[in-house]
Amino acid sequence: xxxxxxxxxxxxxxxxxxxxxxxxxxxxxxxxxxxxxxxxxxxxxxxxxxxxxxxxxxxxxxxxxxxxxxxxxxxxxxxxxxxxxxxxxxxxxxxxxxxxxxxxxxxxxxxxxxxxxxxxxxxxxxxxxxxxxxxxxxxxxxxxxxxxxxxxxxxxxxxxxxxxxxxxxxxxxxxxxxxxxxxxxxxxxxxxxxxxxxxxxxxxxxxxxxxxxxxxxxxxxxxxxxxxxxxxxxxxxxxxxxxxxxxxxxx
Numbered sequence: 001x002x003x004x005x006x007x008x009x010x011x012x013x014x015x016x017x018x019x020x021x022x023x024x025x026x027x028x029x030x031x032x033x034x035x036x037x038x039x040x041x042x043x044x045x046x047x048x049x050x051x052x053x054x055x056x057x058x059x060x061x062x063x064x065x066x067x068x069x070x071x072x073x074x075x076x077x078x079x080x081x082x083x084x085x086x087x088x089x090x091x092x093x094x095x096x097x098x099x100x101x102x103x104x105x106x107x108x109x110x111x112x113x114x115x116x117x118x119x120x121x122x123x124x125x126x127x128x129x130x131x132x133x134x135x136x137x138x139x140x141x142x143x144x145x146x147x148x149x150x151x152x153x154x155x156x157x158x159x160x161x162x163x164x165x166x167x168x169x170x171x172x173x174x175x176x177x178x179x180x181x182x183x184x185x186x187x188x189x190x191x192x193x194x195x196x197x198x199x200x201x202x203x204x205x206x207x208x209x210x211x212x213x214x215x216x217x218x219x220x221x222x223x224x225x226x227x228x229x230x231x232x233x234x235x236x237x238x239x240x241x242x243x244x245x246x247x248x249x250x251x
Contacts, residue, residue, distance in 0.1 A: 028052050028061060032075055036061060039077030056087055056096055067218070070097055098221070102233030105220045109161075109229060112216070116209040118160040118179050118191050120148050127155030128249045133163035133217045133227040136176045136194040140239040141226045145195040150242035154251055160191065161213040163225050168211050174204050181205035 033052040040049055040063070048066035052073075055062050059075040072081040086093040109131050117131075130151075134141045148158050162180070164172040175194060182190040182202045193200050217227065221235060228236040228245070236248065 028054055032061070036063070036073050036075075036077040040071075040073070040080075053100070055085065055100075057085070062097075062100075064219075098235070101221050101235075105229055105233035105235065106231070108216060108220065112161070112209075112213075114159075116161075116180075116212075118187050120152055120158040120160075120188060122155045122157045123152050125155055126157050127251055129157040129159060129231060130245070131159045131161060131229040133161050133213070133222045133225055133229075134176075135163055135165045135172055135225040136179075136191075137172045138165065138225045142195045142197075144226045144239050145192065147240075147242045147245075151245060154242060154246050156242075156245065156249065156251070161217065162210040163214055163217045163222055163227065164210065165225055168214055173210055173214075177204055177208045177210045178202040180208040180210065 036052050037049060040047070047068065050064040050066065053062050055072065061073050061075065063071050063073060065071060069082045072085055073079070085096045087096050087099070122129075132144070134144075136142075151158055160179075162173075162176045164170055164176055166172040178200050179187055179191040179194060181204060182200070186202075190200050190202060220229070224237060226237075226239060228240065230236065230249070236245075240248070
């Protein structure tokens with residue numbers, strides 16, 4: 001199998017949850033955490049390091065660099081590895097970073113107040129819901145939005161969060177903020193107009209959650225838009241039709 005094909009197969013296996021991953025230890029010993037952080041901070045004091053967390057590998061830990069890569073670190077802090085760490089299961093290889101992010105996505109997305117999301121509700125009974133990190137200037141985000149009515153008709157609720165790819169303070173940031181600056185009963189219409197490239201008569205407001213959404217997306221592994229997150233924390237990057245999404249959700 002060619003390297004590109006293998007990489008695709010690995011990613012597919014991870015997203016489909018093939019096999020069970022060996023569970024990591026519950027906590028990192030305080031002495032180990034202190035030693036690792038001391039070594040890292042001495043070597044690169046210009047980096048901001050997150051919490052030292054366990055992995056499924058003995059004596060290998062992970063730490064996220066703020067606005068940087070995920071590092072895999074030896075117990076003594078003397079060696080680091082960057083890249084993708086896979087767990088080997090009977091049914092395939094599983095991306096361990098993706099697996100560890102799933103419960104974090106669930107907890108953090110569910111902690112975002114519903115009032116801070118632009119929600120397109122399901123028609124009739126809600127059978128499933130998705131969170132979507134979106135950008136109004138993204139072609140595939142606009143294409144996905146055209147599928148939202150069909151998703152809603154299938155019982156899927158769509159909960160939008162903002163992820164302006166051009167960054168905070170960009171024209172895209174101020175444009176998408178209009179959906180949150182609009183009156184509550186005008187948010188859905190405003191979002192749809194923005195997705196259709198239409199102008200909206202909404203003044204920019206400072207009190208909007210776009211910057212918080214952008215930061216949260218980075219923490220949860222968003223690297224592009226649209227980024228669809230299922231209820232179990234699985235992330236599906238890119239565009240899907242309503243039928244393809246319903247199939248993923250088992251509807």
